[in-house]
Amino acid sequence: MFRRVAVIAEGVVKELVRRKDFYLILALLIIVVIYSASFSFGGEKGFTRYFKEMGITFTYLFSVIIGVIFAARQIPQEMESKTIYPLLAHPVSRFEFILGKFFGVFLVAAVSFTVFYSIFIGSVLLRRDFSTPWLLFADGYLLHLLLLSFFVSMTILLSLFLSTAANTMITIIFYFATNWFGATLPGYIFLPHPELFDIKEKIVHTQDVIPGWVLSYLTVYAVCYTILFVALSDLVFRKRDL
Amino acid sequence: MMRQRIAIFPVGVILISYVAAVLLGSSLKSYFIVQEQGQDVIQKMFGGLRALVGDWAFIKGEEYYHRGLPFMKAMAYHHGESVLAGRMEHLGEESGHDHQHEDRESKKDLFSKIYASVKVTGDSHLTPSEEKEVLPWFYVEVRFNPHDIRGYSIGGYWLQEFGRPEEALKFLKEGERNNPNSASIQMSLAWYYYTTRDFNSAIEYLEKARKLWLDDKEPNHIINEYMRSDRFFTFILLADIYKNIGQPMDALDTYIDLYYIDPSQNVMEKAMQLTKHESGA
Amino acid sequence: MPNSVLKIEDLTVSYNSGFRKEKVALNNVSFELKKGDILGLLGPNGAGKTTLIKSILNLIQIKNGKVYIFGKPSFSTDAKRRMGYMPEVANYYWFLTPNEILRMFGRLCGIGAKALSARIGYVLELVGLLADKDRAIKDFSKGMQERLNIAQAILHDPELLILDEPFSGLDPLGRIHARNIFKKLKDEGKTILLSSHELSEAELICDWLCIMKDGAVLKYGPVKTLLAEQAQHSLERYFLSIIGAR
Numbered sequence: 001m002f003r004r005v006a007v008i009a010e011g012v013v014k015e016l017v018r019r020k021d022f023y024l025i026l027a028l029l030i031i032v033v034i035y036s037a038s039f040s041f042g043g044e045k046g047f048t049r050y051f052k053e054m055g056i057t058f059t060y061l062f063s064v065i066i067g068v069i070f071a072a073r074q075i076p077q078e079m080e081s082k083t084i085y086p087l088l089a090h091p092v093s094r095f096e097f098i099l100g101k102f103f104g105v106f107l108v109a110a111v112s113f114t115v116f117y118s119i120f121i122g123s124v125l126l127r128r129d130f131s132t133p134w135l136l137f138a139d140g141y142l143l144h145l146l147l148l149s150f151f152v153s154m155t156i157l158l159s160l161f162l163s164t165a166a167n168t169m170i171t172i173i174f175y176f177a178t179n180w181f182g183a184t185l186p187g188y189i190f191l192p193h194p195e196l197f198d199i200k201e202k203i204v205h206t207q208d209v210i211p212g213w214v215l216s217y218l219t220v221y222a223v224c225y226t227i228l229f230v231a232l233s234d235l236v237f238r239k240r241d242l
Numbered sequence: 243m244m245r246q247r248i249a250i251f252p253v254g255v256i257l258i259s260y261v262a263a264v265l266l267g268s269s270l271k272s273y274f275i276v277q278e279q280g281q282d283v284i285q286k287m288f289g290g291l292r293a294l295v296g297d298w299a300f301i302k303g304e305e306y307y308h309r310g311l312p313f314m315k316a317m318a319y320h321h322g323e324s325v326l327a328g329r330m331e332h333l334g335e336e337s338g339h340d341h342q343h344e345d346r347e348s349k350k351d352l353f354s355k356i357y358a359s360v361k362v363t364g365d366s367h368l369t370p371s372e373e374k375e376v377l378p379w380f381y382v383e384v385r386f387n388p389h390d391i392r393g394y395s396i397g398g399y400w401l402q403e404f405g406r407p408e409e410a411l412k413f414l415k416e417g418e419r420n421n422p423n424s425a426s427i428q429m430s431l432a433w434y435y436y437t438t439r440d441f442n443s444a445i446e447y448l449e450k451a452r453k454l455w456l457d458d459k460e461p462n463h464i465i466n467e468y469m470r471s472d473r474f475f476t477f478i479l480l481a482d483i484y485k486n487i488g489q490p491m492d493a494l495d496t497y498i499d500l501y502y503i504d505p506s507q508n509v510m511e512k513a514m515q516l517t518k519h520e521s522g523a
Numbered sequence: 524m525p526n527s528v529l530k531i532e533d534l535t536v537s538y539n540s541g542f543r544k545e546k547v548a549l550n551n552v553s554f555e556l557k558k559g560d561i562l563g564l565l566g567p568n569g570a571g572k573t574t575l576i577k578s579i580l581n582l583i584q585i586k587n588g589k590v591y592i593f594g595k596p597s598f599s600t601d602a603k604r605r606m607g608y609m610p611e612v613a614n615y616y617w618f619l620t621p622n623e624i625l626r627m628f629g630r631l632c633g634i635g636a637k638a639l640s641a642r643i644g645y646v647l648e649l650v651g652l653l654a655d656k657d658r659a660i661k662d663f664s665k666g667m668q669e670r671l672n673i674a675q676a677i678l679h680d681p682e683l684l685i686l687d688e689p690f691s692g693l694d695p696l697g698r699i700h701a702r703n704i705f706k707k708l709k710d711e712g713k714t715i716l717l718s719s720h721e722l723s724e725a726e727l728i729c730d731w732l733c734i735m736k737d738g739a740v741l742k743y744g745p746v747k748t749l750l751a752e753q754a755q756h757s758l759e760r761y762f763l764s765i766i767g768a769r
Contacts, residue, residue: 007631047375048375049372053302086675091601193353
């Protein structure tokens, strides 16, 4: 089973490498970083927090966008272009197909994020800003990977019901809305809270690392939601006539 | 037939656009002229969005001032008070501003504990050496929304605090060009001239601001604590200057004007002191 | 059922076609294919051929009836491993090359790396795409895509082949080439289910016929027997007489 899941995931990764989206977004990020670094306001330069904020905001945002766009179009594209027929005619179950797509897109998003995050940290260090502890950077990396797994699995589930454009828009809106309003929504305790994985403010303004028990809790939290979304996707897809 | 259809389509589009523009009440002439006053159709459509981005930049500035604590209305009030307090202290007046904030009561549930671990929840300010970090956001605020008076007013104040008076003047002059009827910006310019000891120019700007506050027309309606502080400070500063240059009656008039437009401000004591001094003299 | 390759029992499939309306796409279809049989699945548009094929491949949920492949339920991976499918529309990931696509499908079937390389070389040579094995599929012509279609269906040397309109999109030379490949597979003892509108091609290749209309099987049996029943000499005339008679 793992081999078949890996084969399908590999196909998704190859798509990332051969499409131009990733390189375009990477170029955009580099432009943003360089542009932010050159800012001067009122004759002053060296705004470390502003630079960090710009860098990490776009790093997080672009990796979420890549993950969501890729996730939103996997299954609809396969069905629309009918590439799913020869694929499912081979000895691969629908669950393996869903799992393969999830892992492939997650890998795509994770690799993109790793590249973007490395550029961000590299640029911070190049500016000789050593104020942020390495552990805090590592916390930010881990938590954002968990966030990506959450959004990728959620988007794949939604792709079974919505068009690619609607799915992408709704998921991105959900990302921003939970970031801004997460804990203030009525009945918030019953909703997922991806905003808990966003520690931008901690990285920009503080040197406080995240306690180990919080990291463990959030890991379990993200894994549970991911499993839930993937399981629901399988349940829906299993009964879908192609 | 096909060519006729193709010809009719662009003509139809132009006609419909013209009618729509007329109905929206815009002057089509203004579409081709870059102007500072009035708004054409495109500005009307996107104006709200620019204001939104400007507000977001202000929120970020507030967040930075409070070391990453997410913006709350109460914080804006405190920041406004801090700016006012800074100016009042310069005048030798007691600010009455407590720089310490009450700690928010921390909840004990698991969600709150986790939230407190991953977000900034403690309230504190940037140290003096770090305060310049707020500056970019005020620039962003006014770039996106040149009619965001608050951005110019606070940005100008911080530029002066960071020892960049020329930049402050440049910034505020730009604000004045974009918002010629703003009392807050007139007050901020007056404050610049006051700190550079040019009292004549300060009085000129303060009198303009005073008139604008008394007229109470847009954009000078009091809609937040920043504006209330700016209005208060306009009259206090003007009265202070009049006192210092030996024009106590003008100072008294100023206090009386302030009292009439905002009786909550306790200026009558200052006015009484002035009259006692005069009668004593 | 030791010799049974494909067995369909009382298969009924229906779709929702409006408020409280159902369209019956397949109505109690039953037949059996034995090893080495070449079955031509014929019928006008909307007869249910594609629905039948999708049901065999488990692309449609079967609520009534049963489908067995080599004695196992059609949804089992064992059954799928012994079956090859050539879809009507030859669409593959545009960003891959034939080599990569075949490697991907080969790995899904569990073929080892060495054997897979050899097998890929063999099938690409068979369909005439060896020279283009590292060319991106997005640059392929329709005919080349159809040939790739055949290649992926036979890559893992399946015992049962399901071919949906295998001649569509092929030029006359391409058709001859494809026909030769299917004849070769027939000689190797493969079992083939072939759905086609090309009656002349079906007549050349098939031993058995299944003629469908409106979701039901009208006629099923050996080609020669069926033609003799109606004293017809050509499949086209026979087909038209069966369809027209109902």
